Amino acid sequence: MVLLDNSSFIISLEKLATQARNDSSFTITFKRFDGHNKPTPREGRPPLPTPEEYMCLVRAQMKSKKISTVVKQEDVPKMMVMYAQFMKSNMDGLKRVKKVKSKAKAAKG
Numbered sequence: 001m002v003l004l005d006n007s008s009f010i011i012s013l014e015k016l017a018t019q020a021r022n023d024s025s026f027t028i029t030f031k032r033f034d035g036h037n038k039p040t041p042r043e044g045r046p047p048l049p050t051p052e053e054y055m056c057l058v059r060a061q062m063k064s065k066k067i068s069t070v071v072k073q074e075d076v077p078k079m080m081v082m083y084a085q086f087m088k089s090n091m092d093g094l095k096r097v098k099k100v101k102s103k104a105k106a107a108k109g
Helices: 006-023 073-090 103-108
Strands: 002-004 027-033 055-062 065-071
Touching: 002 006, 006 055, 006 065, 006 073, 055 073, 065 073
Parallel strands: 002 065
Antiparallel strands: 027 055, 055 065
């Protein structure tokens, strides 16, 4: 998995979306990240220190290609604006779902 900075992540995400447009799909996950890369220690050993501030780990995956970034608290609004812009520009291939009226609603009027 490749750890990128926020702007490089969005650029790579756009490339991933264009590759996935034709033949596959991709997933994006958001997760709270405390900065620890180690598992929790066993009983009897000192616990890992609690972080002063939590961060957000953003991951994207398409087939076997994986990218990720860590967003700090002060960078969240800027990152969300870039992410929203990405979503608006690249998520245009969704199909509208036709609503089916139930028989009870059709009978009432």
